[in-house]
Amino acid sequence: MFVERKVKDFINIDPLQTGGKLTEDARRMLVEWGDGYSVCDFCMGDLHGIKNPPIADFIKDLAEFLGCDVARVTHGAREGKFMIMHSLAKKDGIVVVDSNAHYSTFVSAERAGLNVVEVENSGYPEYKVIEERYEDAIVEARRKGDVVLAVLTYPDGNYGNLPDVKAVAEICHDKGVPLLLNCAYSIGRMEIKAEKLGVDFVVGSGHKSMASAGPIGVVGMFEDYAKVVLRKSERFKNKEVELLGCSVRGVPLMTLMASFDHVKERVKRWNEEVEKARWFVREFESLGFELLGEKPHNHDLLHFKTDKIYEISKKVKKGGYFLYHELKKRNIHGIKPGRTKSIKLSTYLVPKDDLRKVVQAFEEILDKYG
């Protein structure tokens, strides 16, 4: 059976998808290494040590790229968060988490048997992380249990806010708490060096931000915590317990590797992406939509309050789905079907001409129903 992906040539502004588009090399790798366990042709028992294909070299380069001592691949950002939480977990353990965190942060904590204390954001309209609140949250959490980890989402997937990492890291370290930076939407888009930022762990998402097929993620850390998080099995001496021995033992790893040189180059052009996103915000605001999240905005993830679209949806036959159908007619993909009160999109690597078509599409839709 072959199933065609009908939207593959559409203008794609789906926040989950703009950073995961494959490079041509990665596309070729998909076919070359698609057979089951082909990456293990010459495995000596440790995925991260495989020399042919050059996985071991890639893992070393990845650690350098992340500004860490040690890197690993996981099945996604969430698996990275889970393995760190799981290895630091104790009875009555607590994770302090920004309230913009992705659901998978909360679910990872739950699966690791940890309780969560949230650091409240600033609320409408910017929903910013207030860095100093980490201090109060840690103090409050300590009344209930042992704080084993703090997590900061950089940026969060809802508003695309980029908080001051160094300020949070300083607070956490003053309090003796390690900090995990969730970079699902930043590693592979912008430069992230754990050492420079002062964080203990970073996790990223290959399928979201590193031009890779999914599922794949990356995790970076330093020697001190690597001893704990990447501890080896007592019975199988070359198998890391948290990775269940071997993690991504297949083709997503080969696509991540194929795109890596391209990714290293594209992070240098991040400023251009921020400029483009800000231009788009100005265009969209001129149509009467309101940006939620930080202003000026520092990321391509954009969330707009779209009252005018909501008002139309209350009058038309298709209800909330009218917008999806109007955009589909114009070959535009990525706005969640049914959503009208607010919409989320990404401008990352979308050519400006295509973004102009998106703005024009919304203008036409407002005119048509207005």
Ligand SMILES: Cc1ncc(COP(=O)(O)O)c(C=O)c1O
């Ligand atoms: C901020 C954030 N972190 C993590 C994830 C999950 O990433 P992954 O699919 O790599 O587990 C998401 C998914 O949307 C996200 O928005």
